[in-house]
Amino acid sequence: MIQAVDGDDSPHRMILTGRAAASYKDAVVRGASWFSAHPGPYRPVRAVAV
Numbered sequence: 001m002i003q004a005v006d007g008d009d010s011p012h013r014m015i016l017t018g019r020a021a022a023s024y025k026d027a028v029v030r031g032a033s034w035f036s037a038h039p040g041p042y043r044p045v046r047a048v049a050v
Helices: 018-037
Strands: 002-005 011-016
Touching: 002 018, 011 018
Parallel strands: none
Antiparallel strands: 002 011
């Protein structure tokens, strides 16, 4: 189950369950994985120790 919230953590009426919630979670996890593997202009690249 996924429920959206406001900035003050008060819940909205919209709720995702079942396959819709699973696909939403999958998209979030894949996006986080992709962004951590591809540093962009907003995240500095770590220096590799030699």
